[in-house]
Amino acid sequence: MSENYNDNKIIQAQSSETVSAGGSGATPDIDYVRPAEVLEQDLYHGHSFITKWVFCQDAKVIGIQYFLLATFTGIIGLILSWLMRLQLGYPELAGFMTAEHYYQFVTMHGMIMVVYFLTALFLGGFGNYLIPLMTGARDMVFPYVNMVSFWMFFVAVMVLMASFFVPGGPTGAGWTLYPPQAILEGTPGSGMGIILMLVSLVLFVIGFTMGGLNYLITVLQSRTRGMTLMRLPLSVWGIFTATILAMLAFPALLVGGLMLVLDTILGTSFFMPTILKAGEVLEYGGGSPILFQHLFWFFGHPEVYIVALPAFGIVSDLISVHARKNIFGYRMMVWAIVAIGGLSFFVWAHHMYVSGMNPWFGFFFASTTLIIAVPTAMKVYNWILTLWRGNIRMNVVMLWCLGFILTFVNGGITGLFLGNVTVDVPLSDTYFVIAHFHMVMGIAPLMVIMGAVYHWFPLVSGRMLSEKLGKWHFWVTFLGAYSIYFPMHYLGFIGVPRRYFEMYDSPYVTSAVGMNEFISMAAFLVGAAQFILIYNIIKSLKTGKLAGKNPWKANSLEWFTPTVPPEHGNWGNKLPIVYRWPYDYSVPGAKEDFIPQTTPPSKVSDTEVEKT
Amino acid sequence: MHAGIIFFLVVLGSILFHIFTPWYWTDIASNWGSMDDTITLTFWVGGVVFITVCLFMIYCVFKFSYKEERRAEYKPEDNKLEKILTIATTLGVIALLAPGLIIWNQFVNVPKNAIEIDVMAWQWGWQYRLPGEDGKLGNTKVVNINDNNPFGIILDDPNGKDDVLIQSEEINLQNNRPVKILLRSVDVLHNWYVPQFRAKMDAVPGVVTFYWFEPNKVGEYEVLCAEYCGVGHYAMRGSVLVKDEQDYKNWLQEQETFSELVAKQKKIEFSETKLAKK
Ligand code: HEM
Numbered sequence A: 001m002s003e004n005y006n007d008n009k010i011i012q013a014q015s016s017e018t019v020s021a022g023g024s025g026a027t028p029d030i031d032y033v034r035p036a037e038v039l040e041q042d043l044y045h046g047h048s049f050i051t052k053w054v055f056c057q058d059a060k061v062i063g064i065q066y067f068l069l070a071t072f073t074g075i076i077g078l079i080l081s082w083l084m085r086l087q088l089g090y091p092e093l094a095g096f097m098t099a100e101h102y103y104q105f106v107t108m109h110g111m112i113m114v115v116y117f118l119t120a121l122f123l124g125g126f127g128n129y130l131i132p133l134m135t136g137a138r139d140m141v142f143p144y145v146n147m148v149s150f151w152m153f154f155v156a157v158m159v160l161m162a163s164f165f166v167p168g169g170p171t172g173a174g175w176t177l178y179p180p181q182a183i184l185e186g187t188p189g190s191g192m193g194i195i196l197m198l199v200s201l202v203l204f205v206i207g208f209t210m211g212g213l214n215y216l217i218t219v220l221q222s223r224t225r226g227m228t229l230m231r232l233p234l235s236v237w238g239i240f241t242a243t244i245l246a247m248l249a250f251p252a253l254l255v256g257g258l259m260l261v262l263d264t265i266l267g268t269s270f271f272m273p274t275i276l277k278a279g280e281v282l283e284y285g286g287g288s289p290i291l292f293q294h295l296f297w298f299f300g301h302p303e304v305y306i307v308a309l310p311a312f313g314i315v316s317d318l319i320s321v322h323a324r325k326n327i328f329g330y331r332m333m334v335w336a337i338v339a340i341g342g343l344s345f346f347v348w349a350h351h352m353y354v355s356g357m358n359p360w361f362g363f364f365f366a367s368t369t370l371i372i373a374v375p376t377a378m379k380v381y382n383w384i385l386t387l388w389r390g391n392i393r394m395n396v397v398m399l400w401c402l403g404f405i406l407t408f409v410n411g412g413i414t415g416l417f418l419g420n421v422t423v424d425v426p427l428s429d430t431y432f433v434i435a436h437f438h439m440v441m442g443i444a445p446l447m448v449i450m451g452a453v454y455h456w457f458p459l460v461s462g463r464m465l466s467e468k469l470g471k472w473h474f475w476v477t478f479l480g481a482y483s484i485y486f487p488m489h490y491l492g493f494i495g496v497p498r499r500y501f502e503m504y505d506s507p508y509v510t511s512a513v514g515m516n517e518f519i520s521m522a523a524f525l526v527g528a529a530q531f532i533l534i535y536n537i538i539k540s541l542k543t544g545k546l547a548g549k550n551p552w553k554a555n556s557l558e559w560f561t562p563t564v565p566p567e568h569g570n571w572g573n574k575l576p577i578v579y580r581w582p583y584d585y586s587v588p589g590a591k592e593d594f595i596p597q598t599t600p601p602s603k604v605s606d607t608e609v610e611k612t
Numbered sequence B: 001m002h003a004g005i006i007f008f009l010v011v012l013g014s015i016l017f018h019i020f021t022p023w024y025w026t027d028i029a030s031n032w033g034s035m036d037d038t039i040t041l042t043f044w045v046g047g048v049v050f051i052t053v054c055l056f057m058i059y060c061v062f063k064f065s066y067k068e069e070r071r072a073e074y075k076p077e078d079n080k081l082e083k084i085l086t087i088a089t090t091l092g093v094i095a096l097l098a099p100g101l102i103i104w105n106q107f108v109n110v111p112k113n114a115i116e117i118d119v120m121a122w123q124w125g126w127q128y129r130l131p132g133e134d135g136k137l138g139n140t141k142v143v144n145i146n147d148n149n150p151f152g153i154i155l156d157d158p159n160g161k162d163d164v165l166i167q168s169e170e171i172n173l174q175n176n177r178p179v180k181i182l183l184r185s186v187d188v189l190h191n192w193y194v195p196q197f198r199a200k201m202d203a204v205p206g207v208v209t210f211y212w213f214e215p216n217k218v219g220e221y222e223v224l225c226a227e228y229c230g231v232g233h234y235a236m237r238g239s240v241l242v243k244d245e246q247d248y249k250n251w252l253q254e255q256e257t258f259s260e261l262v263a264k265q266k267k268i269e270f271s272e273t274k275l276a277k278k
C-alpha cells in the first residue's frame, strides 16, 4: 500500500506543477527545479487520543511537548532562584534555609536552566517544530525515534525531580558537579542525590541523541525540492549546527558522568586521588579531579553555544521579518555560525584558568577564546546592519530582538574580560562570572525565546497574542533582568565569591548589602512578570485575534502550509517547491514588500532580485 | 519611539552607573596592578563597542521605524564593509589579547627570590608551612598526616625538619617580598583567594599547584575560599597579616619548627620512613 501511496503523490505533485505553470503560458525555464530524488515519507497517523497527543509521532506535537515540559522545569528553576535571592537579599526572612538547602538550590537551578530548560527548549522544542516546516519536509525522518526521544526526556526530568525527595535531598555539588567534593560527605546530596542527577543526565543524553539524529538527517535528507543549504533560514542553520555540537559534546558529559557514578557506587578512582577525611584515609587513590573538569568543560563550553546558536539563528529571522529587510550578509552569518561551532571545541579550558591545570595552557586557550569573538562580533554587526534602512515594525517581537542585542553585546563584552586569562584571574569564581553568563546565556537567549513565542504563536495556535500584555511583559522582564545583572558585575569587582551562602561581615563587602536587596527585588519582579506571558497565552488561545495565514508577511515556508495551524504531514498532498532564499523582503520592483520562498521567478519577473 | 528612548536611558544609565558606582574593586595590595590595568583597558575597548553598537541600534529604531509607504533598502551583502569590520574587530581583539598574554607570562614565571609557602587546605580550614633556614620545604604525603605530623611531612626528608609550621588560619607575610603560594588539599578542591592581592588558584588534592604575588601594603586581609568545597565553603575564611621586615622576622621567630614539634610530642622519630608510634 505504502509504495503506491508514495508514487501517486510524486506524480500528483509533478502534474499539478505543470498545470499551474501552464496557466501563465509556457513553462518558463527560469522556474526549473530539480525533481525529487527520494520517495516521499510514509507517515503514521495517530487515531486515538494516546497516539495523537501522548505517544505522538508528529514532530510538531513533540515540539510542543518538549516546550511545555521544558517550561515546567524552567518554572522550577525560577522558583529556586527566588529562594536563593531571598537568602542573598533578605537572609532574615529566609530563616528556614540552611547552607545545605542553598547549595542544593544553586545546583538544581543551574543544571535545570542550562540543560533541562534551555537546551530542551531550543533543540527539542523549536527544533522539532521548525525544522520540518522550514525545510519543507513532512516530518522528521525517524518519527518513532523522535517520539521515544521526548519520552526519554520525560523520564530524565522525572528522575531529576525524584532527587528532591530522596534521603539527603538533591545534589548540592554545583552544576559543574566537580569531584571529589560531589561524591563526598560534606556536600549535600552526596549519596542518592548525585547518583540520580547523573542517571538523569545520562537519560537526557540518550534521549537527546535520538532527537539529534533526527534533526541532522532531516535537514540533510528531507529538504523539499529547491531548498538548497544556502536557502535555509538561519534558524535552521543555528539549530542544525547546535545539534552537531551537542552530538559531539554530550558524549564527554556521558563518559564523565558514568565514570563519576562508578567512583560513587563501585569505589573506582577515575577522579579520586588519595583523600583524607575526618582523620581517615579513604579507599581512593591515583585519580585526577582535573580530568573531570576537562571532560565537563569539553561538554560545557560547546553547551553554551548549543544554547546560543539556535538563539542566533532564530533572532536573525525575527529581525529580518520585522525589519522588512533581508538579513544582512547571509553567507557571512552561515559561516559565522559554522565557525563559532567549530571553534567552540577548542576553548573549553578557559573555564579552568585557575583550576591548577598547567598554567601554560592559558596562552593557547586565551588566544582561541578571543578568536571566537571575531565571528561572534560579525553576527552582531550584521543584526544591527539589518536594521539599518529597514522598515522596522516596533512590535513586541522586535522589542525582544532589540533586548537580545543589548544584553548579548553586554554579556559578550564581559566575556572578553573572562576569556583573557590575566583578566580572568581576579574575576574568576566571583559574582562577575555569575553576572556575565546570566547576561549572555541566560537572559539573552531567553529574550529570543520570548520573541519566538510571540512570533510563532499565531502559527501554532491560529491566534495572535495580545500586544499590550506583551509590551508589559517585555519591559518588566528586560529592565528587571538588566537591573539584576548589570550591577552584579560590580560585586565581582569587589571580590565577592560565587556560591556563598552568606558573606558575614567581610570588611570590604558590607557596602554591598543594599545592592543585594535591590537585586533580589528585581529578581522577584522579573519572575512574577513571566506569569503575564502565561496569562496572555491562556487568554489568547480562547479570545485572541484570529491570525489567518501568514500574519507577519514572512517568506519562510512554515507560513505556507495549506492549513493554519499545520496538520500532520504539514503540506496536504503537495510538497512546496522552493525558488529563493527566505529573505526577499522589500525587493525593488515587487508589488508587496515580501516574496515568499515558494514564488517562482516567472511570477516576479520584473523585480531586481539579487540573491536566490 | 518610546522604546528607543528607554533603550537610550538604559545605555546612559549603564555609563553613569559605571562612573559613579560606589562599588568597585577593593584597593590593591600586591604587585598585580597590571591586572587592574588590563581590566581598565578592556573596559575602554568593550565600553566603546557596547555604546557604539547600542547607539547605532537606537538610531535605527528612531530613523527607520515602520511607515506603510516606505520600503526597506534591498542590499543582501556588502563585501567591503564586512571586510573592514572583520579587520577592525581582529585588531581590537589583538589589542586586548597581547597585553593579557604578556602579563600572563609574568604570572606563570615565578621570581627566583620568592619565598615558598605551603598552603594546606581541608574541609574547612587552612594551615601554612614556611621553609626553615635552608629555604626549602620538605616533601609531604597525604597518608602521613596525623596529629603528630599535621602536615604529612616525609620523615626522612632532611629539608622538612626545620620547616616552620603554622597551625592557624592566620599567616604573616613580609611586605615587598614575593611569595610563591604552593597549594595542596587533602580532600576536595579549594582556592586561596585574597581579593586585595587579585591572584588566585585552586588547591587540588593529589597535586601541588602554585601562583605568586608580592604584597606591597602593610595591613590585615581576609582570605576567602574561591572554589566550591561543600557546605562549609562560604565559611572557609582565613587571614593574612602583611608586615614590615622586622615585625615579620619577630613573628617568624616565635613559630614552631617541625623538629621542635616532634621533640615536644615525643611520639615519632625521624630515623624511620613510616610513622612509628611509641
Ligand atoms: C531571573 C532569572 C534568574 C535569577 C534571579 C537567577 C539567579 C541565580 C542565582 C542567585 C545563582 C546563584 C549564585 C551563587 O550563589 O553562586 C544562580 C546561579 C546559576 N544560574 Fe541563575 N538565575 C536566573 C536565571 C538563569 C537562567 C535563565 C540560566 C540559564 C543559563 C541560569 C543559569 C545559572 C547557572 C548555570 C548558575 C550556576 C550554578 C552553580 O553555581 O552551580 N540562571 N542564578
Ligand SMILES: [Cu+2]
Pocket (backbone or CB within 6 Å): A300, A301, A304, A347, A348, A350, A351
Ligand atoms: Cu566556555
Ligand SMILES: [Cu+2]
Pocket (backbone or CB within 6 Å): B189, B190, B191, B225, B226, B227, B228, B229, B230, B232, B233, B234, B236
Ligand atoms: Cu571552598
